[in-house]
Amino acid sequence: MKTDTLLILGGYGNTGRLIARLLLQETDCHVVLAGRDLARAEAMARTLASEQGGERVSAVRADAADPSSLRRALEGCRLVIVASSTSAYAGQVARAALDTGTDYLDLQFSWTKFGALRPLEEEIRGAGRCFITDGGFHPGLPAVLVRYAGSRFDHLTRAEVGSVIRIDWARLDIGAATAEEFVRELADYQVLEFQKGAWRPAPWKAMWMPRTMDFGPVFGRQYCVPMFLEEMRSLPELYPGLWRVGFYVGGFNWFVDWLVSPLAWLAMRVWPRRALRPMARLMHWGLRRFSRPPYGTLLKLEADGLVRGTARHLELTLSHADGYAFTAIPVVACLLQYLDGTARRPGLWLQAHVAEPERMLRDMERMGVALTLTEPLPGRERAPEDHWGQTPAHS
Numbered sequence: 207m208k209t210d211t212l213l214i215l216g217g218y219g220n221t222g223r224l225i226a227r228l229l230l231q232e233t234d235c236h237v238v239l240a241g242r243d244l245a246r247a248e249a250m251a252r253t254l255a256s257e258q259g260g261e262r263v264s265a266v267r268a269d270a271a272d273p274s275s276l277r278r279a280l281e282g283c284r285l286v287i288v289a290s291s292t293s294a295y296a297g298q299v300a301r302a303a304l305d306t307g308t309d310y311l312d313l314q315f316s317w318t319k320f321g322a323l324r325p326l327e328e329e330i331r332g333a334g335r336c337f338i339t340d341g342g343f344h345p346g347l348p349a350v351l352v353r354y355a356g357s358r359f360d361h362l363t364r365a366e367v368g369s370v371i372r373i374d375w376a377r378l379d380i381g382a383a384t385a386e387e388f389v390r391e392l393a394d395y396q397v398l399e400f401q402k403g404a405w406r407p408a409p410w411k412a413m414w415m416p417r418t419m420d421f422g423p424v425f426g427r428q429y430c431v432p433m434f435l436e437e438m439r440s441l442p443e444l445y446p447g448l449w450r451v452g453f454y455v456g457g458f459n460w461f462v463d464w465l466v467s468p469l470a471w472l473a474m475r476v477w478p479r480r481a482l483r484p485m486a487r488l489m490h491w492g493l494r495r496f497s498r499p500p501y502g503t504l505l506k507l508e509a510d511g512l513v514r515g516t517a518r519h520l521e522l523t524l525s526h527a528d529g530y531a532f533t534a535i536p537v538v539a540c541l542l543q544y545l546d547g548t549a550r551r552p553g554l555w556l557q558a559h560v561a562e563p564e565r566m567l568r569d570m571e572r573m574g575v576a577l578t579l580t581e582p583l584p585g586r587e588r589a590p591e592d593h594w595g596q597t598p599a600h601s
């Protein structure tokens with residue numbers, strides 16, 4: 207049987223290389239690492255090949271800004287995983303995938319990207335291609351947690367998800383394109399909450415006097431602000447009893463949260479072109495200079511609802527010491543469902559809606575994400591101890 211070839215654009219970046227390592231570990235696919243620097247792609251391919259002791263990884267040069275290089279690289283591939291900071295070129299990458307009969311998965315948070323993918327929806331479906339967008343941690347997981355809660359309640363009334371991302375940025379090599387994309391995302395940030403039957407802009411108070419959420423013994427109570435993700439939009443329709451649903455993101459550090467982010471947001475509104483590079487540099491510097499331990503990444507769901515007429519409360523916490531591993535693991539967990547056909551359907555899908563939640567959570571746990579539930583998953587004797595060795599939370 208022919209082995210599937212999966213190409214990772216950004217294959218030697220922080221996220222891409224972890225996706226590659228996990229794909230080699232979890233599947234028998236051939237993995238191609240791609241980016242603009244062939245020497246770096248080849249070096250990473252050699253590292254991974256020596257770790258895995260096999261011949262299933264190779265390298266190719268591809269630039270998202272250059273359609274012909276993309277088409278050449280994608281020829282013969284089953285799927286392209288877009289782990290590169292190239293949301294500005296989403297339309298070109300999608301076009302190259304369609305032209306070469308390649309399926310697609312990306313992990314960028316970007317409204318520009320949606321603007322490029324949505325008009326292609328009919329064509330994607332008509333061509334029988336499967337495009338999965340908004341993969342990763344967030345976007346990618348918050349609606350998975352809500353859908354999981356939806357399967358546990360007869361009637362789900364509240365589902366709120368919060369995140370903490372504490373990364374030792376000083377130890378990471380982040381590309382200039384990635385820092386710039388991050389600032390563009392900030393400018394696009396939508397502060398929406400589902401209130402009184404509709405998605406509405408949160409009051410300004412929510413930004414300047416944010417709500418807090420308890421993230422357990424390591425991170426404690428942290429402030430977090432509403433962040434609208436496309437994957438949350440349809441949840442009130444899926445669960446009509448939901449009166450409150452939303453995603454809330456925690457801060458990075460005081461300097462970035464209170465000084466750089468508002469300044470970058472304002473500067474990008476006034477001078478979108480001129481402000482991009484200096485704001486990206488300032489953001490990158492602020493992340494490296496002011497981030498402090500404890501480090502780790504955590505996603506927490508708080509849900510309320512009815513089970514057989516009785517009010518119940520559910521808390522589910524997912525955590526990993528490494529934020530980049532926590533981005534790569536959900537992508538690979540989703541791809542396991544795609545590769546065996548259960549999540550492969552023609553059309554444009556969101557990762558958080560195409561994957562089956564319970565299997566995804568179990569696969570993520572197996573790949574190293576610590577999972578803490580107020581009660582065990584069905585079929586499991588007890589909830590596991592979490593990453594820092596605490597006992598599970600209680601209802």
Ligand SMILES: NC(=O)c1ccc[n+]([C@@H]2O[C@H](COP(=O)([O-])OP(=O)(O)OC[C@H]3O[C@@H](n4cnc5c(N)ncnc54)[C@H](OP(=O)(O)O)[C@@H]3O)[C@@H](O)[C@H]2O)c1
Pocket residue numbers: 215216217218219220221222240241242243246268269270271289290291292293313314315340341342343344345346379380381382383384387533
């Ligand atoms: N959904 C989530 O939870 C989540 C979490 C983290 C990151 N992300 C997203 O994942 C992406 C990668 O982030 P990262 O932190 O891993 O970035 P990174 O470490 O800076 O890596 C970026 C990669 O993209 C490649 N790249 C940049 N421009 C390119 C182009 N024009 N053509 C081809 N390749 C290009 C870079 O290689 P060259 O520059 O050498 O070409 C590099 O390999 C970003 O879009 C980020 O927003 C999503």
